[in-house]
Amino acid sequence: MPSQGCISMTIPLLPFDHKVGGHVSIFRVCPGVICKESSSREIQMYSRMVPALKPFTPYYFGTINVTYNKYNAPHIEFDNNRHVISSVLPKSKLQELLLHQVIDAQATTALHQQPAWPSPNDHLPSPPVSTHIQEESPLASSPELSCDDGEEEEDDDEVNYFSIPSATPYQDPVSSWSPAPTIVPQNSGHASHQQQHYVVIQDLTDGLKRPCILDLKMGTRQYGVDCTPTKMYSQTRKCQDSTSALLGVRICGMQIFKAHTGEIHFENKYSGRKLTAQSFEQHLFDFLHDGNKLLTQHVSMLQRKLKCLLHSISQLPSYRFFGSSLLVIYDGDPCSTSDIEIRMIDFAHSVLDDEMFAGMKDMTYPPSHPDQPDQGYILGLETLLDILNRMQERCD
Numbered sequence: 001m002p003s004q005g006c007i008s009m010t011i012p013l014l015p016f017d018h019k020v021g022g023h024v025s026i027f028r029v030c031p032g033v034i035c036k037e038s039s040s041r042e043i044q045m046y047s048r049m050v051p052a053l054k055p056f057t058p059y060y061f062g063t064i065n066v067t068y069n070k071y072n073a074p075h076i077e078f079d080n081n082r083h084v085i086s087s088v089l090p091k092s093k094l095q096e097l098l099l100h101q102v103i104d105a106q107a108t109t110a111l112h113q114q115p116a117w118p119s120p121n122d123h124l125p126s127p128p129v130s131t132h133i134q135e136e137s138p139l140a141s142s143p144e145l146s147c148d149d150g151e152e153e154e155d156d157d158e159v160n161y162f163s164i165p166s167a168t169p170y171q172d173p174v175s176s177w178s179p180a181p182t183i184v185p186q187n188s189g190h191a192s193h194q195q196q197h198y199v200v201i202q203d204l205t206d207g208l209k210r211p212c213i214l215d216l217k218m219g220t221r222q223y224g225v226d227c228t229p230t231k232m233y234s235q236t237r238k239c240q241d242s243t244s245a246l247l248g249v250r251i252c253g254m255q256i257f258k259a260h261t262g263e264i265h266f267e268n269k270y271s272g273r274k275l276t277a278q279s280f281e282q283h284l285f286d287f288l289h290d291g292n293k294l295l296t297q298h299v300s301m302l303q304r305k306l307k308c309l310l311h312s313i314s315q316l317p318s319y320r321f322f323g324s325s326l327l328v329i330y331d332g333d334p335c336s337t338s339d340i341e342i343r344m345i346d347f348a349h350s351v352l353d354d355e356m357f358a359g360m361k362d363m364t365y366p367p368s369h370p371d372q373p374d375q376g377y378i379l380g381l382e383t384l385l386d387i388l389n390r391m392q393e394r395c396d
């Protein structure tokens with residue numbers, strides 16, 4: 001326990017504003033690095049990532065404990081993260097990253113004499129206009145409300161897709177990031193509470209001027225091996241009522257920049273769930289179309305990367321990625337030369353091979369064919385490849 005009056009280092013966390021799907025809290029730690037509230041299963045998956053999947057997953061820095069103050073503003077308190085800040089050598093990347101933030105904090109605090117905590121009337125920067133993002137505002141979402149049980153139950157009456165003009169000058173995510181970490185005296189009267197475990201991972205949108213993001217929920221089964229019957233039924237129904245059961249993939253959110261109008265178009269998981277096989281294909285086409293032309297360089301690169309992922313997943317017997325997503329990301333800026341990327345995310349219900357054998361007897365809903373690779377995921381990848389092949393043929 002820190003003694004009264006000593007200095008405690010804290011790093012405030014800001015909302016992550018390129019989140020197209022999902023329901024749990026995700027925050028920015030510093031440029032290029034985000035943290036996501038995670039279950040022990042997800043932490044295990046990241047910390048023991050099979051080498052074959054490392055090129056297809058975000059870089060993993062480690063875990064942190066995030067504390068919410070009485071205004072529900074999230075931050076990293078060093079006192080609650082001794083496992084990262086220990087003096088053990090060699091320093092981990094995460095340790096270096098946090099220490100770096102603190103050095104900046106001292107400089108910034110000395111320069112600007114910022115108030116340590118937001119008052120109830122202060123506002124954290126707002127995320128872009130989007131129904132699901134608004135739900136995730138840290139001031140609105142209480143840590144107790146976020147469950148670890150896959151998607152939340154939903155309200156179907158909301159707006160599912162919309163566009164906003166990108167008239168507001170584009171803010172570079174790196175240079176606009178300025179949540180100066182603060183040094184808070186322990187006796188400042190702001191009692192912290194509510195700790196949550198977070199994984200610290202690479203921000204896949206980092207450096208992109210116009211991030212175009214597609215969240216594809218993969219596989220034919222979304223419920224975990226230890227879920228409740230209610231969850232199993234609700235997730236099974238969502239798969240049957242969407243493209244998941246038939247195609248092994250459904251859209252869970254997307255954001256596209258349309259160069260011809262300068263608009264950013266958003267769709268959420270509710271509209272993604274209503275798609276048919278045909279309209280799913282049209283959406284994938286739209287995602288890879290800037291309004292003027294099909295981005296053929298991305299189509300062929302995406303094909304290549306999906307084939308590599310398919311090969312890797314097919315070589316992994318006894319792994320399951322229930323409820324996980326494949327993020328497809330490219331820079332919609334017409335001057336960008338960066339490649340389209342794919343990354344697997346969201347491992348809250350994944351199963352590692354060793355657990356498959358050791359833990360099967362304790363699972364409420366063990367996977368069928370446990371010695372096989374994840375066939376539902378493979379079906380989803382094959383669907384995507386078929387669609388891309390048809391796109392290529394249309395172009396030739």
Ligand SMILES: Nc1ncnc2c1ncn2[C@@H]1O[C@H](COP(=O)(O)OP(=O)(O)OP(=O)(O)O)[C@@H](O)[C@H]1O
Nearest residue numbers: 019020021022023024058150151202203204215346
């Ligand atoms: N490493 C990352 N880099 C950039 N964006 C990310 C990253 N991880 C997640 N996201 C964004 O956050 C969203 C939600 O992520 P994720 O699927 O992990 O959350 P979740 O709440 O567990 O999802 P679900 O509701 O499906 O269980 C994604 O759709 C994506 O837009």
Ligand SMILES: [Mg+2]
Nearest residue numbers: 021022325346
């Ligand atoms: Mg998800």
